Amino acid sequence: MMRQVPGALSQARPAGLPRALILAGPTASGKSALALDLAERLGATVINADAMQTYRELRIVTARPSPADESRAPHALYGVRPLAEPSHAAWWREAALAAMAAAHAQGRLPILCGGTGLYLAGLVHGIADIPPPGEAAREEARRLLAERGPVALHAALAEVDPDTAGRLRPTDSQRLARAWEVWRGTGRGLAAWQARPAAPAPWLFRLILLDPPRAELRAAIVQRFGLMLAAGALEEVRPLLGLDPALPGLRAHGVPELLAHLAGRLPLAEARARAETNTQRYTRRQATWFRHQRLVEDAQMHTIHARVASLAQFSSEESRQILAFIQSPG
Numbered sequence: 001m002m003r004q005v006p007g008a009l010s011q012a013r014p015a016g017l018p019r020a021l022i023l024a025g026p027t028a029s030g031k032s033a034l035a036l037d038l039a040e041r042l043g044a045t046v047i048n049a050d051a052m053q054t055y056r057e058l059r060i061v062t063a064r065p066s067p068a069d070e071s072r073a074p075h076a077l078y079g080v081r082p083l084a085e086p087s088h089a090a091w092w093r094e095a096a097l098a099a100m101a102a103a104h105a106q107g108r109l110p111i112l113c114g115g116t117g118l119y120l121a122g123l124v125h126g127i128a129d130i131p132p133p134g135e136a137a138r139e140e141a142r143r144l145l146a147e148r149g150p151v152a153l154h155a156a157l158a159e160v161d162p163d164t165a166g167r168l169r170p171t172d173s174q175r176l177a178r179a180w181e182v183w184r185g186t187g188r189g190l191a192a193w194q195a196r197p198a199a200p201a202p203w204l205f206r207l208i209l210l211d212p213p214r215a216e217l218r219a220a221i222v223q224r225f226g227l228m229l230a231a232g233a234l235e236e237v238r239p240l241l242g243l244d245p246a247l248p249g250l251r252a253h254g255v256p257e258l259l260a261h262l263a264g265r266l267p268l269a270e271a272r273a274r275a276e277t278n279t280q281r282y283t284r285r286q287a288t289w290f291r292h293q294r295l296v297e298d299a300q301m302h303t304i305h306a307r308v309a310s311l312a313q314f315s316s317e318e319s320r321q322i323l324a325f326i327q328s329p330g
Helices: 031-042 067-072 089-105 117-125 135-148 150-160 173-186 190-194 214-231 233-240 255-262 268-292 316-327
Strands: 002-004 019-024 044-048 109-114 127-129 204-210 301-304
Touching: 019 031, 019 117, 031 044, 031 067, 031 109, 031 204, 031 316, 044 089, 089 109, 089 117, 089 127, 109 117, 117 268, 135 150, 135 173, 150 173, 173 190, 204 316, 214 233, 214 268, 233 255, 255 268, 301 316
Parallel strands: 019 109, 019 204, 044 109, 204 301
Antiparallel strands: 002 127
């Protein structure tokens, strides 16, 4: 198993490397729409960088590109894993690098599109090699989480691996279980593994960051969830009843709330309201993360302070500047 090594941009990248575009930002900011327009305009391939959009069972509720969208430009790594096989940063990095190489071989620009910041940071900066912790350690972590809950597991982790525990929220069940299994299975804490040096990807990256006003994002989230329900989100989620609640894919936006409704624990209106509120909270954390993490040098980053519906919403001069930023040498 592998894990991201957070890094400053201290490792110089040699000239002559192939180039890729990262299109990032919070949920519902318009990344997919802009990526598709740019892919058509530039002859690019859109590569998924959203952890939840890797799951094949979750097309509607994760707002994956539609079949019509996918017919307009090549797309990669969307809906490629079953929920029973959790996506993780190491797997995604390897798959993304392969998809990028395939696009480059076809003369196409790779566009990494998504809001999973840890995936993107791991791609750019590299991730440290962590030995597999083993099934016994994994089962112990799941059992402790189920029996004691995340807060108690966080306290137990703090006793044996305080460095890692200090980085995690006591309510972050998934990462707490991962930290426990790594410590138990390898004898070394996750923070210690992450401190080991790793090689950055052999690519030159440019980043377009979407950072729309909060009000625009809130309205988009409400509208999008309504469209998901109309498109059949409830029926998409229904087959997930009874699956292991520890599966990461079951924490996709809207899935826990819709499952609670289908199980008879919440009326639909309340489930929808909670899902919208939780998504809005998550987008605040996403926006903060992207503002404070340096994926690329400042000169290789362009921020758009608006939600994007299509490239056509920009003036001719604004569109020219966006395309010039992507295509300019250096």
